[in-house]
Amino acid sequence: MRKNLTTLLTAVLLVTSAGIFAQTAGVGIDTTTPNSTLDVNGKLGVTDIDGLQAPRLTRAQLSAKGDALYGASQKGALIYITDISAGDNTGPRVNINDVGYYYFDGTIWQKLINNFSNLYNADGTLTSKRTVTQNGKDLKFVNQQTTTINNSVGLGIVQDSGTGTRSSMGFSNGGNYSLFIYCDTNSESQISATGNSTGLSIGTGFTNSPTGINFVTTPVAGANGSAQVSIEPNGDTFFVKNVGVGYSTTTFAPGEKLKVSGSITTATTTYPDYVFDKYYNGKSLLNSKYKFLNIYDTEKFIKENNHLPGVTSINDLAKTENGLYSFNLSELSTQTLEKVEELYLHVIKQQAQIDAQKEQINKLLDLTQKLQIKIKSRK
Known part of the structure; x- marks a missing residue:
């Protein structure tokens, strides 16, 4: 009897020293008025260690408990895995592949917070579509570094007024934008030098092999385009169709390949004098x-x-x-x-x-x- 009394008194003292208060509304730690089932107040002392620690065990220890110990009655159970060097990630432990918090959903253990990739220091993969609303704010990439986009990418900006969709990309080297690429619905695609640009150069360079340029047009709707003007790597230029010089528009007679409105000047090494x-x-x-x-x-x-x-x-x-x-x-x-x-x-x-x-x-x-x-x- 004396032994039991001593044990009971010890438990009361521990509860009292810990500041645990049981109320009909819940349990409070360091508070006499808990606002939920469990309400914990932090201590104000600079040397007091605050925090709530879930049960800690290794994956090996959890694996040793088997696959049937946890069931629907343990739904919501919270643990912290401290080590994954041993044990297995099969059955209800299929998701336990990192150190961290896990909760039991009634069937398997789930990560409390799935690992995510920080865009600024880690790679990642989108698992579904994402939309970023700029809400009137600029999205800028600055500094003299390289931004690479592999494979296909679509950049679309819905116009603030009018109809249709404008896909556009602007480039700036400080100050106003100097180059824009536009693509409007049912309209011309455009490459435009703007701002402080002094010219627009289109070409090839630093390629692993000699590289030319082809200008492709689509003469028939829905058909693949074909090269109409080709600039060879050495600069030779070839026109497949007819060429008009000095005309805003013109028609060509059968077999006519060149029409010039104006004079033609050529250079030669000699003259018949x-x-x-x-x-x-x-x-x-x-x-x-x-x-x-x-x-x-x-x-x-x-x-x-x-x-x-x-x-x-x-x-x-x-x-x-x-x-x-x-x-x-x-x-x-x-x-x-x-x-x-x-x-x-x-x-x-x-x-x-x-x-x-x-x-x-x-x-x-x-x-x-x-x-x-x-x-x-x-x-």
């Missing part, structure tokens, strides 16, 4: 290899070669993939002017011969008239 230089001075520094042929040698050359001397033969012209002849327009222009100048020289020489013959004819006519007069006078 060497024809006159050679003819009158005996040599020309413009083209030391040039040789002026007289009309008889020209005729002979034409008969033997079926083309004018100094003009590219049709046999030397390249052909396109469509079987059409391809020639150098600047070269042909120079050759044509060369032949025109030669023709003028032949005409000038011919005119000189005509004038000389005319003078001789006039002299003969004058002599004939005089002879006729003498003959008549003798009769």
Whole structure:
């Protein structure tokens, strides 16, 4: 009896010293007026250790309890796993793979707070769709670092007014935005240099292999686009279709590939003035290899070669993939002017011969008239 009394007194003293107060509304620790089933007040002393500790055990210790010990009656039980180096994570312990708090949901142990990835220092994976409402606030990525987006990404901003959706991306190197990429519903997509930009460069660079640029268009709705303009790695540029220069819009005749409204300027290393230089001075520094042929040698050359001397033969012209002849327009222009100048020289020489013959004819006519007069006078 004395032993039991001693035990009871000890329990009362412990409860009293701990500040536990039982009320009909609940149990209070360090409070006489608990506001819930269990209400714990912290202590004010700077050396008092406050906190509430759940039962602590290792995963091995929990595994040793088996799979059937906890059931529906233990739903809501809270524990803290201190070590996971042993034991298993099968059955009701399937989620116990980290140190931390777990609660029993009546079937399995669940993490009290699932592990989450801190965007600023850890990687993570979205498990469902997420929407961030900026609510009039800016979302900025600053500092001179690299931001990488792999695979496909959609950036959409619903317009504040009007209809449709505008997808846009702006870039700034301090101050106002300098570059915008826009894509409006049922409208043109745009790349626009703005703000303090002094130009807009589009190109390739620092690639692992030589890289060009293709400009692709879709001539038929719903069809895949095809390259219409290609810039090769070395800078060569090819147009698949027709080209108009100086026109805001125009139509092309069948087979017409280039239309120019205005003059065309080309550069060449020589000019056919060497024809006159050679003819009158005996040599020309413009083209030391040039040789002026007289009309008889020209005729002979034409008969033997079926083309004018100094003009590219049709046999030397390249052909396109469509079987059409391809020639150098600047070269042909120079050759044509060369032949025109030669023709003028032949005409000038011919005119000189005509004038000389005319003078001789006039002299003969004058002599004939005089002879006729003498003959008549003798009769």
